[in-house]
Amino acid sequence: MTTTESVPAExxxxxxxxxPLLTVDGLGxxxxxxDARVRAVSDLSLTVRSGELLAIVGESGCGKSVLAHxxxxxxxxxxxxxxxxxxxxxxxDPVDLxxxxxxxxxxxxxxxxxxxxxxxxxxxxxxxxxxRRLLAETLWxxxxxxxxxxxxxxxxxxxPADLDRYxxxxxxxxxxxxxxxxxxxxxxxxxxxDEPTTGLDRPLVDHTLDLLRRRCDNGAAVVLITHDxxxxxxxxxxxxxxxxxxxVEHRDTDGLFTTPTHPYASALLDALPDRAFRxxxxxxxxxxxxxxxxxxxxxxxxxxxxxxxxxxxxxxxGGGTVACHHPIPIGATT
Amino acid sequence: xxxxxxRPSPLRIARxxxxxxxxxxxxxxxxxxxxxxxxxxxxxxxxxPLDQSAVALDQTRLAPSWAHLAGTDDLGRDVAHRAVYGLRxxxxxxxxxxxxxxxxxxxxxxxxxxxxxxxxxxLMRIVDTIAxxxxxxxxxxxxxxxxxxxxxxxxxxxxTHWLSTARIVRSELLSLRTRPFIDAxxxxxxGRLRVLxxxxxxxxxxxxxxxxxxxxxxxxxxxxxxxxxxxxLPPHLASLGNMINDGQGSLLxxxxxxxxxxxxxxxxxxxxxxxxxxxxRDRLDPRVRxxxxx
Amino acid sequence: xxxxxxxxxxxxxxxxxxLVAVPxxxxxxxxxxxxxxxxxxxxxxxxxxxxxxxxxxxxxxxLRANWGVDDPLPVQYLRWISNLVQGDLGWSTSRxxxxxxVLAARAGWTLLLIxxxxxxxxxxxxxxxxxxxxxxxxxxxxxxxxxxxxxESMPVFWLGLAxxxxxxxxxxxxxxxxxxxxxxxxxxxxxxxxxxxxxxxxLAVSQAPWFVLFVRDAVAESLRDDHVLAARAxxxxxxxxxxxxxxxxxxxxxxxxxxxxxxxxxGGAVLVETVFSLPGLGAVTVAAALGSDFPLLAAITLVxxxxxxxxxxxxxxxxxxxxPRVRLDG
Numbered sequence: 001m002t003t004t005e006s007v008p009a010e011x012x013x014x015x016x017x018x019x020p021l022l023t024v025d026g027l028g029x030x031x032x033x034x035d036a037r038v039r040a041v042s043d044l045s046l047t048v049r050s051g052e053l054l055a056i057v058g059e060s061g062c063g064k065s066v067l068a069h070x071x072x073x074x075x076x077x078x079x080x081x082x083x084x085x086x087x088x089x090x091x092x093d094p095v096d097l098x099x100x101x102x103x104x105x106x107x108x109x110x111x112x113x114x115x116x117x118x119x120x121x122x123x124x125x126x127x128x129x130x131x132r133r134l135l136a137e138t139l140w141x142x143x144x145x146x147x148x149x150x151x152x153x154x155x156x157x158x159x160p161a162d163l164d165r166y167x168x169x170x171x172x173x174x175x176x177x178x179x180x181x182x183x184x185x186x187x188x189x190x191x192x193x194d195e196p197t198t199g200l201d202r203p204l205v206d207h208t209l210d211l212l213r214r215r216c217d218n219g220a221a222v223v224l225i226t227h228d229x230x231x232x233x234x235x236x237x238x239x240x241x242x243x244x245x246x247x248v249e250h251r252d253t254d255g256l257f258t259t260p261t262h263p264y265a266s267a268l269l270d271a272l273p274d275r276a277f278r279x280x281x282x283x284x285x286x287x288x289x290x291x292x293x294x295x296x297x298x299x300x301x302x303x304x305x306x307x308x309x310x311x312x313x314x315x316x317x318g319g320g321t322v323a324c325h326h327p328i329p330i331g332a333t334t
Numbered sequence: 335x336x337x338x339x340x341r342p343s344p345l346r347i348a349r350x351x352x353x354x355x356x357x358x359x360x361x362x363x364x365x366x367x368x369x370x371x372x373x374x375x376x377x378x379x380x381x382x383p384l385d386q387s388a389v390a391l392d393q394t395r396l397a398p399s400w401a402h403l404a405g406t407d408d409l410g411r412d413v414a415h416r417a418v419y420g421l422r423x424x425x426x427x428x429x430x431x432x433x434x435x436x437x438x439x440x441x442x443x444x445x446x447x448x449x450x451x452x453x454x455x456x457l458m459r460i461v462d463t464i465a466x467x468x469x470x471x472x473x474x475x476x477x478x479x480x481x482x483x484x485x486x487x488x489x490x491x492x493x494t495h496w497l498s499t500a501r502i503v504r505s506e507l508l509s510l511r512t513r514p515f516i517d518a519x520x521x522x523x524x525g526r527l528r529v530l531x532x533x534x535x536x537x538x539x540x541x542x543x544x545x546x547x548x549x550x551x552x553x554x555x556x557x558x559x560x561x562x563x564x565x566x567l568p569p570h571l572a573s574l575g576n577m578i579n580d581g582q583g584s585l586l587x588x589x590x591x592x593x594x595x596x597x598x599x600x601x602x603x604x605x606x607x608x609x610x611x612x613x614x615r616d617r618l619d620p621r622v623r624x625x626x627x628x
Numbered sequence: 629x630x631x632x633x634x635x636x637x638x639x640x641x642x643x644x645x646x647l648v649a650v651p652x653x654x655x656x657x658x659x660x661x662x663x664x665x666x667x668x669x670x671x672x673x674x675x676x677x678x679x680x681x682x683x684x685x686x687x688x689x690x691l692r693a694n695w696g697v698d699d700p701l702p703v704q705y706l707r708w709i710s711n712l713v714q715g716d717l718g719w720s721t722s723r724x725x726x727x728x729x730v731l732a733a734r735a736g737w738t739l740l741l742i743x744x745x746x747x748x749x750x751x752x753x754x755x756x757x758x759x760x761x762x763x764x765x766x767x768x769x770x771x772x773x774x775x776x777x778x779x780e781s782m783p784v785f786w787l788g789l790a791x792x793x794x795x796x797x798x799x800x801x802x803x804x805x806x807x808x809x810x811x812x813x814x815x816x817x818x819x820x821x822x823x824x825x826x827x828x829x830x831l832a833v834s835q836a837p838w839f840v841l842f843v844r845d846a847v848a849e850s851l852r853d854d855h856v857l858a859a860r861a862x863x864x865x866x867x868x869x870x871x872x873x874x875x876x877x878x879x880x881x882x883x884x885x886x887x888x889x890x891x892x893x894x895g896g897a898v899l900v901e902t903v904f905s906l907p908g909l910g911a912v913t914v915a916a917a918l919g920s921d922f923p924l925l926a927a928i929t930l931v932x933x934x935x936x937x938x939x940x941x942x943x944x945x946x947x948x949x950x951x952p953r954v955r956l957d958g
Contacts, residue, residue: 074857077765111863118861123854126873128880128952137872141864166952182862463652465888466936470895471913471929475660478917478925479667555783559899562785563914578786582903586804590793597786605781 019088020047021221022071022190026083027098029063029070033078036288040066042245044083045313048190048223053216055224055232055253057268058242059284064225065119067242068192071097072116073105089113089189112142115188117196121175125167131178132163135185142186156181157207172199180208184215191215194225209235229272233257238320241265244285244295247313251320261316261327264296294325302326364609371603375422384419387570395589404595407577408584416572417595421603423573427487428553434492435553436546439499446500447507454504461497469494473556477565487566491556499545506538540618547611551604558600574600638945645941653937654709657930661705664922708923712930718923722916727927730912735931737807738908742897744824745831749839750886752832757843758875762866764848773844776837784834784896788903791830802826805905827904831896838889846878853877880951887943890936 029041040063048054056064069075071085081098087109088094097109110116118124126134135153136146150160156177167175176199183191193212197205212222213235226232232239233253240250241262249262260266270276282299291297293308300307306325313321317330378384389409398405404413446457464472473490480486554574560566561575569576574596581593699707711718717727760769779787796804803826808819850856851874859873901910909928916924948954 069857072861074861076852106860106863106866109863110861116858116861118854118858120854124858126855126859126877128877128950137864137868138862141862141868168953179858182858186863459648459652460655463649463656463933463937466891466940467656467929467933468891468894468898468936470898471932474898474913474917475925475929476663478920479663479922481668481920551781558783559785559895562783562899563902563917565914565917578783578789582789585789585793585797588797590797593786593789597783597790600783600786601778601781605777608777608781 019049019090021050021052021089022048022085022087024071024083024085027067027070027085028082029066029075030080030082031076031078032080033288038287039245039290040079040287041070042290044245044247046240046247046250048221050189050221051216051219053213053222053224053235053237055226055236055239056242056247057226057229057232057239059280060227061284061287062242063245063287064242065194068116068194068223068225071192072110072114073097073102074116087113087190111138111186111188113189115183115186115191117180117183117191117193119194119198121179121199122167122172124179125170125175127167130164130166131158131170131181134178134182135163138182138185144185144187148185152181152185153177155184156211157204173201173204176200177204177208180211188220190221190223192223192225195227196224197226197228197231205231206234229268241268244290245287246295246323247321248296248324249316249320249322250313251316251322252318255316255318255320259318259328259330261322261330262296262324263300263302263326263328266328267299294323302328360609361613364606367602367606368610371421371425371606374418375425378418378422382415382418384415384572386419386572395584395587395592397589398591405589405591407580407589407592408587413577413592413595416577417574417599419572420574420577420596421599423567423571424554424557424575424600425550425603427484427491427557427567428550431488431491431495431553431557432546432549434488435495435549436499436542438492439496439501439545440503440542442496443500443503444507447504447511450508450511454508457500458504461500464494465497469556470559473560474563474565477560482560482565482567484567487557487560490560491553494556495549495552499542499549502541502545503538506541507534510534510537544611544614544618547607547614551607554600554604638948641945642941649934649937653930653934656933657709657712657926658705660926660929661701661708664926665701665704667920667922712927717927720916720921720924722919722921722924723912727924730924731909731927731931734907734909734912737906738894738897738901738910741824741827741831741901741906741908742893745828745835745897746886746893748828748832749835753836753839753843754875754879757840758847758870760840760844761847761851761874762870764844764851769844772840776841779833780837780841782834783899784830785899785903787834788827788830788900791826792903795826805903807906823904827900827906830903831893831900834896834900835889835893838892839886842882842885843875843878846882847874850874850878880947883947883950884940884943887936887940890939891932894932894936 024044024046027041027044028039031038031040044067046054056067058064066075066079070079070081075081083098085097086094087097092113095104095109095113097105097114100109125131129137131153132149135149139146139148149163153160153163158174158177158181162170162174163178165174167178170178176196180193180196183193191212196212197208200208209231212224216222216237224232224236236253238250238252239256240247241256241264242248243264249256249260249265251261256265257269260269264280267280270278271280280299285291285295285298291308293310294300294303297303297307302324304326309325311323311325313323316322316327389411391409393406394408395406404417406412407416442457442461446454473494476490476493477486480489557566558573558575558578561573562579564579566575567573569579577596578593581589581596584590584592708718715728717731719725720727720730723730756772760772763769792804795802803823805823807823808815847870851870853874855877856869856874859869864873897908898910898913900906901908902914905911912924913928915921916928
């Protein structure tokens with residue numbers, strides 16, 4: 001599914017020639033709490049091209065979902081977002097999602113340009129509306145034909161008859177497919193899917209992943225946020241590994257899965273059941289108290305004194321970046 | 335699959351703690367107001383004695399001036415002077431009535447919460463019904479049957495305001511009963527009374543005290559409302575409700591100030607109590623944060 | 629499941645609630661009767677009024693015998709309650725007419741005052757509360773909340789006097805009291821409406837804080853709900869998100885709480901009627917209290933309680949109709 005021509009410092013070999021659809025540059029998100037500040041996203045940069053499927057993987061609480069909400073301007077009032085996230089859609093002026101303001105986001109961006117499959121579908125559905133009404137309302141809001149409701153349901157593997165149920169009458173898997181259908185309704189250029197396979201059984205996971213893959217093959221872009229590494233390996237063109245608010249490694253899928261260079265990425269892969277099935281040692285750090293240097297250092301077998309300095313993303317042979325002072329050399333056995 | 339450690343996401347932590355501190359300035363001001371009100375009404379008989387029945391018919395309906403800060407009423411009485419004594423009576427009635435209501439509510443809620451079961455259901459059904467009766471009507475009924483007097487007013491407020499206290503105490507006790515440390519204490523051989531004294535009371539008392547404080551403004555409003563209707567304290571007595579009632583007549587003759595000062599006193603003092611109580615509640619239970627920004 | 633289908637179980641629920649309400653109302657009436665019996669006031673003397681000083685002891689005894697006030701208390705209670713159940717509410721000693729005719733002549737005005745006020749308060753609080761929540765922390769939100777807390781601490785009768793001082797006396801825009809002009813010979817609706825502006829306004833303003841703050845907090849909470857965020861993420865217009873999603877779900881608990889807040893509203897209405905000299909139940913209640921008129925006071929209190937209980941039941945049914953998660957027959 002992925003090609004292997006190398007493009008230095010560029011994780012996406014697939015459509016390297018085309019303009020990036022989304023360019024995130026130095027994005028930071030900080031929450032002010034009563035007694036603490038939480039840095040949920042730190043100095044994050046990446047690009048997503050049309051036709052590309054980027055998977056962002058990492059443990060719960062590493063800031064993946066915050067990134068998704070930041071791109072849509074849906075963070076609560078005590079959050080400060082810094083940096084840039086420029087959406088350059090052909091046929092429209094480039095728009096910086098961080099600075100363009102709620103009004104612009106609401107009228108032009110959300111739904112149509114950037115769609116979101118929210119996490120925890122059970123709570124993401126209005127409890128007093130049927131799926132049909134929600135879908136029809138979304139189609140109407142984007143000037144599309146409400147008659148497409150049944151089509152959308154079938155697309156995500158939902159029986160149209162189930163659309164007449166209220167959310168509390170849906171199973172977890174049905175709710176998950178419904179929120180996916182809702183995100184697909186406006187046909188967004190960039191779809192951010194936050195754990196879209198939760199609660200689905202194996203065939204439906206595959207069905208959903210294939211659906212996302214097809215969107216990319218038809219020219220849209222998808223960011224798949226997941227902790228399911230197998231899902232990422234199955235459909236993603238590129239994978240970004242997030243740890244404690246930062247991207248530690250961003251590579252093409254084959255490269256990452258065959259030769260991970262960041263010790264954390266390697267440890268994550270070792271946790272897979274079809275590999276060593278060995279959990280990552282230690283606990284992830286609290287985002288309220290991140291160490292000055294590399295956040296993974298306390299759990300890292302390769303740490304040295306230099307790790308108290310923050311490692312910057314550096315190019316990896318064969319494409320992509322890694323943020324580590326002591327990356328695992330490609331070709332070495334781990 | 336590699337299902338990684340589930341931790342609350344930062345997004346969720348941030349949402350749950352979004353509400354910010356209420357303004358410090360409001361709390362300090364409210365505290366000062368309350369200290370002045372309480373100290374003033376305690377010391378008033380010593381530093382500024384009032385003859386309740388005195389009138390000065392040569393000084394009727396004087397507009398506010400340096401000599402009479404809040405003007406004089408139809409009978410030439412100094413409004414500011416009487417407002418101080420009105421506050422004194424209102425605070426006294428409010429505090430005593432709130433205490434009566436708390437004891438009543440505490441006992442009934444305590445019985446319902448400790449016995450549970452059928453007793454609890456019946457008692458709570460009664461609470462629900464009394465809650466459906468307009469407080470003021472019930473209060474008027476009680477005053478009418480006992481004849482208007484200080485005692486009747488206190489009874490009227492006390493008998494109508496115990497419902498929320500009973501509900502609070504009951505639900506606290508019921509929720510405590512299910513906590514492991516109570517089971518442990520009972521399992522450890524502690525007697526029912528001992529468990530009540532050592533484990534339940536320390537949990538319930540702060541909430542009870544808060545409920546009493548929150549009730550004082552209501553008690554004051556209730557008392558002034560009864561007095562305003564002529565069903566409260568004896569008419570010659572300087573009470574805030576009586577003064578506003580008297581002021582109603584003065585208003586039509588242009589002496590708007592006669593009911594202004596007592597009203598302002600009610601508003602300022604009850605607001606101060608409410609602000610402080612809200613702050614107290616925040617400390618007691620950070621989850622249920624009142625958003626008071628004043 | 630259709631909306632009407634959701635109310636399918638309403639019949640048994642209503643019946644069950646009535647079955648519970650009957651013993652409860654009976655217990656309440658016993659309580660009230662006991663309080664009345666403990667009253668130091670002699671109803672015969674009260675009834676005779678000033679004439680009591682000149683009336684002979686035989687006449688008073690005759691009055692007592694007529695009313696049976698010397699019978700044992702349980703007998704008196706049973707007589708009173710069975711009359712009540714048969715629709716005979718008794719004889720008002722303060723107004724010297726049947727209680728039923730007092731209620732018939734007056735209850736309508738009180739209901740009108742409460743009904744118009746409630747409608748006004750509901751519309752205003754939903755609108756203002758939702759807007760404040762939408763821009764929470766903004767100038768409008770802070771201003772509205774400060775005003776709400778301030779007004780909440782003002783006694784309604786004082787607010788009424790202030791309104792009279794400003795709008796009736798100083799500005800002369802509106803009448804200070806009564807239902808019709810003194811010179812009017814008949815009751816015209818426009819005249820009544822003109823006279824009701826101030827009372828309704830005062831009662832609405834004094835009741836509004838509780839409603840506005842509740843709606844504001846509920847909608848603010850609801851705007852942070854996942855499903856509202858999801859609605860925003862779908863690019864729905866702000867108005868749809870606010871009114872169609874956030875307010876819609878925040879409204880559900882509000883519905884039942886409106887029912888529980890009705891007693892407050894009745895109390896406020898009594899005070900407002902007194903301030904504005906309206907011919908509703910407020911004035912007769914006060915007169916009855918001054919005259920220790922047990923039959924009238926007890927009837928007014930019991931009837932209002934029954935009405936409030938019925939309103940609570942109605943709001944609960946409305947809740948069931950509005951929320952698909954609630955099933956009455958479940």
